[in-house]
Amino acid sequence: MAAETGTPTTLTLKSNDDELFSVAESAAILSVTIRNMVEDGCAGGVIPLDNVDGKTLASVITYMNGISAIPADEEKKKSYRDKFLSDKDFETLADMVLAANYLNMSCLMDAVSAKIAQVMEKKSVGWVRRKFGIENDYTPEEEAAVKEEHKWTFEGVETDDDN
Amino acid sequence: MSFVGEADDWISELPDEILVHILSLLSLKEAARTSVLSSRWINLWKHTPSLCFDAQQSLIDKLYLDVELLESERLKYVKWVNSVIQSHISPALKEFKIRFNLNKSSSKAITQWLEFAFSRKVERLELDIKTRHGSSKYYCFPDEFLTLTNFRPPPNFQPASHSMLVAAGFKSLKALVFKFVRVSGGAIEFLLHNCPLLEQLIVHESNKLSKLQVCGSSLKLKHLEIVHCCPGLESLKVSAPKLTTLIVTTVTGLLLENVPMLVNVSVRCDPDSISIKRLFDVVLSRCISHMHTLYLGQYSCGFLRGEMDEICDLPKMPNLKKLVIEYCGRGHESLIRLAALIRASPYLEEFVLQFNWSTLPREDRQIEGAVANSPHHHLKIFKFCSYYGSANDVELLSYILENCIVLEKIIIDPDFVWFRDKLEVEETARLNVKQKLAPQVPRHIELVVL
Structure with a gap:
């Protein structure tokens, strides 16, 4: 050694x-x-x-x-x-x-x-999707359901999308 | 960062374990919000090993005053925690933290959360549930958890009840924080002796604690904090070979035995409960020679009323590097006596004085007479909070300037939290620093005014 x-x-x-x-x-x-x-x-x-x-x-x-x-x-x-x-x-x-x-x-x-x-951090869902090129494969109904289920994750959150 | 947008979706292609690791670095809300990104992400956050149910401080403060809002927000909080733990998948939890104004009325839910956390082999458990009602309304830690003391699951054991799962689960605990929870000395001692990995134990505001023994040669405990548990706490005996940090707010009944590693000590106590001499000679005698940092809080009257001889006769603290004194008085007390502590700590590098005084006008008191010159060769930083510039302030500062020959920095913090009209006081203090103190400070010493 x-x-x-x-x-x-x-x-x-x-x-x-x-x-x-x-x-x-x-x-x-x-x-x-x-x-x-x-x-x-x-x-x-x-x-x-x-x-x-x-x-x-x-x-x-x-x-x-x-x-x-x-x-x-x-x-x-x-x-x-x-x-x-x-x-x-x-x-x-x-x-x-x-x-x-x-x-x-x-x-x-x-x-x-x-x-x-x-x-x-502190970014909206749309911003993160764009930034990372994540394809949204939910149907509008599915997305609405997922959002509803996770409603608490949008409460009291301020996003600071800078572009 | 110069990232190009509209990139290939490389991030969704990362393996689950890496994505979960990344999500575990976000707050619970932010991590869970990624479920909306795409179907790839819908369940990832449920695997993160850390569940911190942190409410915003601003909301907590608001609820402290608004009873009606508190009731509805409390229900909402309980619902939130319940829904998250129902959908959470990770079999092991590194952290589980509850922080909200809760009281006895939510007992059933809180007990279920504890069961959940233990069943997931939680490593760090924090229950901080400050309530505005009196301590009789505090949530009470259920002693039923502790009845299955000698439970050893046989091979291929299928747990029949929740509490058996719990019995096996709490052995993973490394850190336990209980704030505003009624917990007995017996329960804490049980956990100490049945959690072989426990390194950190913090208990604040538990009036159910009367006698506590933190003793055992096999204890891994490094950090012990027993804060504001009086008047209930009558005795606290500590004998823990790995203990490095001790924070207490009562010295009555404090007995330190085998504490060879104890280097950070913080003692806050009621004025008059003990003299500085007795604190050093008796209570802290087991660790005084190897302490690195010492915080003495609210040490007003006991310190000042001591005989001068007594203060000059303090034991030496040959390893002390940092000393913080929070000193409450009316304002005109002699501060030069504190120099005895500097003399007792020949290797001290940093001295912080938080002088909490509250009465104006500050009388200029009689200077106590010449203090023997006593050069100090290591003190580099002196911070003086609530410096006003009266004779007693100046006396101590002059002593330090004259004797501490390697002093590099003086920090003055003119924040007078105890005053209603603090701005006026602050203005005078700043003027005094500028006109009287600054010209006295030699050029090679940096004077910082916050």
Whole structure:
């Protein structure tokens, strides 16, 4: 193990489109999925990550390196996460949340989920549908029934749709 | 955010577990509103592990005064909670929170909610049901919950009744908050010893509590808050090896035994109930040497009437980093005595004084005479709330300016909540800060006026 020999161990990760990435073990084990593989001794060669593509994996590794370089200071870690996610578009966020879920990285999962949840906050149903391209497949009667059943969710709520 | 609208509907394609996770970060109302988006979303919110039935604070305040409205809103609230828990699907709850003006008249519903929460293996349970009527109208925690003490379900057990489910369910509790709920010491002790994961216990305003023992070497409890449970509470004995935070509003009958991890202590108590010397030497003696933060509230008369010698002879608090004193007086009391607490805490970094005084004009009192110089090498921040600029205020500030050699910041908060004409008082205070205090503060110290 790295801690015993004093030399940092590097892992090789393989994306589902066959790109290879080197990453320090100490950063990679932020992923519980990878940590379990390392602990089970499956990390000798290349670690295949069948559910993550190269573009997303590159981004996740940037995050792993960035966040593990910050010492135990939750505020600094949070501001790093905010900055890291600030320029990501919807599609990237969707890929990231899937990757974080597959890799079992709770801190990234929470941060991306919070970012997506933030978009929905204080917005009308119509606004959220438009923003995310959600197709309304209810018939008008069905929609009226669902609205009636969830009438309480519209009470005392002020939306601030900005476009 | 620079998101493009009219995108592909990638979000609806995410797996259920991720969408539920995202919804669990929204309020209950917002999460449930997504059911209207499309049929994909209709049931997702019912899987979120957190049910917080929060009414808006503005509504709660309004209902406090309007009895008729209260009755109808109360019925509506009960109906709301009932309908949500009937349709909710998640087999395990991280959080279940009730916050509304409720009283005994809703007992049946509240008991059912508790049964529901326990049956879903709730981890954090909060019942905050402030009512404007007297404490005799408070909801009473049913002791029937506790009768199945040694119930162990056999393998393949099919629960025959609700209460058996409940018996197994409360063992998941990690945090329990009861505010304005009548709950007995026996019930709390039962929960403490039968909830092996319980880390946080908060009880406010329970007049049914007379004797309580929070004792046990296997307790995981980290945070204990027993607030405004007097006059009923006669004794509180605490012996909890993992306890880090203790908040109490009575010291009469408080007995601390095995509390090696206790570092945050907050004590608010009635004036005159105990002297500062006795508080430190006897009540807090088990934790005084390792405390990090100490909050002393409403410590008016007991503190001031103590003999000067007694105050100077306080035990040292070698680990104290933050000290907050909420000090109630008429205004002319000597504040320089508080400096004894700074001297007793050589590693103190932050000192906050909330001086709640209420009488004008403030007489300028006789300065108590020279206080020995005693350099302090760690105090960086001093915050003075309700600073007015009278002789006693100035005396304490001058002491701090002279002795605290690494002081970086003085924060003055001229908010006089106790005054009806607080704006006038505030104006004088601000003028005093500007004209008299500011010129005295050296340049390397930041003076912040809120």
